[in-house]
Amino acid sequence: MGHTLLQKVWDLHTVRTLPTGQTQLFIGLHLVHEVTSPQAFDALRARGWKVARPDRTFATVDHIIPTRERTRPFVDVLAEDMIAALERNCRDFGVRLAGLDDDRQGIVHVIGPELGLTQPGLTLACGDSHTSTHGAFGAVAFGVGTSQVRDVLASQCLALEPMKVRRIRVTGMLPSGVYAKDVILTIINRLGVGGGVGYAYEYAGDTIERMSMDERMTICNMSIEGGARVGYVNPDQTTFDYIKGRPFAPAGDAFDRARAWWTSMASDRDARYDDDVVIRAEELTPVVTWGVNPGQSVPVVGRVPSGQEPAVAEARAYMGFNGGEAIAGMRVDVAFVGSCTNSRLSDLREAARIVSGRRVAPHVKALVVPGSASVKRAAGCSMCLGMNPDKLEGSQVCASSSNRNFKGRQGSPTGRTLLMSPAMVAAAAIAGEVTDVRTMITQASGTRSLKPEA
Template identity: 65%
Template sequence: MSRGTLFDKVWDLHTVSTLPSGQTQLFIGLHLIHEVTSPQAFAMIRERKLPVLFPNRTVATVDHIVPTDNQARPLADSLAEEMLQALEKNCQDYNIRFYGIGSGNQGIVHVIAPEQGLTQPGMTIACGDSHTSTHGAFGAIAFGIGTSQVRDVLASQTLALAKLKVRKIEVNGSLRPGVYAKDVILHIIRKLGVKGGVGYAYEFAGSTFAQMTMEERMTVCNMAIEGGARCGYVNPDQVTFDYLQGRDQAPKGEAWEQAVAWWQSLASDPDAVYDDGVVFDAAEIPPTVTWGITPGQGIGVNEPIPEPKYLPDSEKALAQEAYTYMQLEPGQPIQGTKVDVCFIGSCTNGRISDLREAAKIAQGRQVAPGIKAFVVPGSERVKEAAEAEGLDQIFTAAGFEWREPGCSMCLAMNPDKLQGSQISASSSNRNFKGRQGSASGRTLLMSPAMVVAAAVTGQVTDVRELLN
């Protein structure tokens, strides 16, 4: 029975049946695949001699393993080339749309689907990648899934899932200068914890999200998963419709008017029933930086690294592990922490608006001596748009490397890796141990503007000091 939330409405509309386990068999409207989690899934359906049930509902690209410096084929890494060839063959064999390098449409899977209008309100979306929650920015219900579930969607276009509870997270008011969507989600995760969302879908609501652009909403929904939520979404509104109108895969003409009317009906009702609710004040959110080894270990840039005596007992052991691994002292300020590498990109912050904000800080400044700084557009389209605006020239003049599209130094399944215990200022979404390619590498998560501030000063810096 629908309780009037968008989550409930979309879930009910896509329910095929209730399984003996009590789980819902849920129809998946759009299946996004890439080269890392799909090869085994295709092997499994081949073994069973199963077709891909709805190839027109599956879209593929290559992102995790692609190098961002030189993308000439064959790729220099033979394993990466093998994975790319396997994806090309699987897409050919099963008649699946594939956006390869040089197609003009290749990029990070969670960047290309929205920019082409593939992601639409009211959809169920699945991808073998944890940050599929990104697509919830459109009022879609989007799940990251495992390899065996990729197989299930290829073969049946459905998933077996337990229905989630819904928590409404309201943020109201205007963000202060130097505070971005990335700070909002890092702040929410800091306050609710990395396990706070387990068993929930997060509905992001309130005037702060209403004021955000679609790309800012994508940044927030992207990291819902880091707060433990299975998905996060924003109700579709005029901002959503304006973003989608005219995009390649968006409805056209009369179909567009019908689509908008339907999308509007899906938004959570004013009297919708939620399982839980939390309210935040946008004015209280500072530029936020992680200091530890989970996205929940974050602080305002002007705060000291927390001391154990101020932490709940349940967090003390993890904090101790983080102090040791990160080589940081409790009580020391995070501001002034020296960095080695500065990375702007990823499915969290590799879109055109991210690059524009970063370029504003980079303009007329220079990367500090000894700092490796690089910018990786989220897609071929983002790269083209940035170059048309001259953003690449601002970055290169400042001493940043300007790269080709890909996941790059987020998961580091490509040549972009930290070396030894280098410390990185990163606009990506995870700061787990070894996440950026070195077993002892250290990651500080922050907004793209904060990454530039770190690059030009050589240390963690409050970006507000650099705003004109």
């Protein structure tokens, strides 16, 4: 009987079984950012500990980076304090930092892959729940809290419980206008926001295999929205081609040796899974969330559910929607393309393709925030979580390419978020309301092209 990638990586990184029965797991790469690390560094100081493996630790700034005015010191003193603390901590503890003026700076889950730090077969930790993104490379990546950041800084290890593996096979061709974002929103809708608790999700099948690394990252990113702390895709030629030539990637003969090892870490054909799920790509449509968790979504041609279950009724009340109302045609005030889910170059290109030759509706505030400095200057998390000045106001409705539609998530306690693909966000920005992007795209000789503007 073969093994899954998760089992292979887990076994190889196991230090020992702790007296509590947990596994002490070595962490191959620790990514650090300004929001969840200051208390952890302070704990090290208080106990006189060093960072165990500065060579396996890399820091950047992202969560609170202002999108517009980036001159130091920031006008916002709290943001300035946090950035200054990270700079001081990295200096004191010898941790590499891609700071504000570094051309490598960006959202931690965008730059890890861009720099070639994220590689197949390694274990990775970061004080952010969307760390699952790095699983797109066949890494086993854990989102952790600040005390666990402290554990990793001090010992390069985590105390963890073994996980089960659910394979999610996506098969067939995705229709035009349907993207990786629609695939993961559909998975979360079908399996539930708590359905993945205790599991790692292995995304497989020919649809996933044909996807670019950017698309795989979008899928793995939102594993946590389905309750799965870890999500991954087995490494293949697409993965290797992406990594090759990146600053921290092995080069020359070392790359060939690395590729052989990476290949050996992929799940075996006869691996046993704790659960198996199949999703038919041909059946998928663009998806939009209507509620206050990422599982509350409908196809763009669908309607807001009219059920009376407390969770459904509560979400509907918060959103101000009526049961049975069509989701298409819902007016939007803000359109946001960004976040660690969808702020990569391919996402921006896809949105740009929709916008090209058209104008944003006059009442819509459109915001595009690239994921990293190499994508564009002014990179950061921005309106995904409202920690910088980019926030919704009052009960504005935002068409957003981010990952969470929780109450208040985008910075206004009564703000409303509709999650969708970057292309759907672009379509909503143009129309000023939720719109089926497929009506803006025509299929021409196998490639996607835009309908001329009416």
